[in-house]
Amino acid sequence: MKKMIEKAIKMRVWLILAIAAFSITSCLKDDNNYSVQAAGVALINAAPGSGPLDFISENKVNSLPTLFGYDTVLSYRSAYPGFRVFGVTLHNSNELLGSQQFSLEPGVAYSLFVTDTIGDIKLVMLQDSLSNMDTTKAAIRFANMSADAPKLSLELSGGSSPDLADIAYSKATEFEAISPSDNYTLKLINSETQKVLATKSEVKFKKGHIYTVWARGVFGSSDSKTKLGLRLMEN
Known part of the structure; x- marks a missing residue:
């Protein structure tokens, strides 16, 4: 090597x-x-x-x-x-x-x-690149980057909720248009049990901007450094 x-x-x-x-x-x-x-x-x-x-x-x-x-x-x-x-x-x-x-x-x-x-x-x-994006909307996708997790879903409250469901490890949804808002709450859901695994509050999605939200960490971990959670980036 x-x-x-x-x-x-x-x-x-x-x-x-x-x-x-x-x-x-x-x-x-x-x-x-x-x-x-x-x-x-x-x-x-x-x-x-x-x-x-x-x-x-x-x-x-x-x-x-x-x-x-x-x-x-x-x-x-x-x-x-x-x-x-x-x-x-x-x-x-x-x-x-x-x-x-x-x-x-x-x-x-x-x-x-x-x-x-x-x-x-x-x-x-x-x-990441998009064509024909509605610039009056934000665009979001959800990716599952937790290797030992089951299929996961992302639920959005505080605005429209597109189809961001049942995503297996290493996979991602297509980008979905959502209404811009500065007060979304994101919930990470176990697709099999519908249990809420993590939340992220007061998330801002701006019009004309593109975002990726992903599940990160180790499924079932209680360690604050590695436990399952949500992260996001602007593309």
Whole structure:
């Protein structure tokens, strides 16, 4: 494994750190110095108890603006389109925890979740870009990133409630339009028993904005650091 990482470190890096939030009109230069419309990748550490991780693209360790610990969300970073390999290691370590190849389209934004636990790390890529969005509404999707949980549902109170139900681990709903509000209450529901597992109050969804809400943590854990809960990001 160490030899594989050492060999990988010699490969060229494709991922360029974005100074600000990613714009889908951003361009990169390829090996022939031609301008290429970039894709964008946001990074989310949803692996309970993982500690800080290092991120790898094309098998080369990339510099990150902050420690990539559990619950950390890093804004969109410009990326070459095409088939790309992503992976993670322990921070300042040659130990590869997991890697996977994904296909990126030019001008499209994605969220890459690092999920599960050390020893069984998995990577989940979701496409974020929307077309024909109603700018008078907000858009929301729900993802299940709790590896040992049953199918989960997200219930919204304080506004309209779209179909955000029965989502298995590593899966997500499509984006759904909702009425903008600054006082939503989110409830995480066990789809099998209908038991409320977690709540999040006074959540604001603004018109014209796109959000991902995900279940994070370990199902059944009572540890405040790893117990099941809800997190959200603006895409």
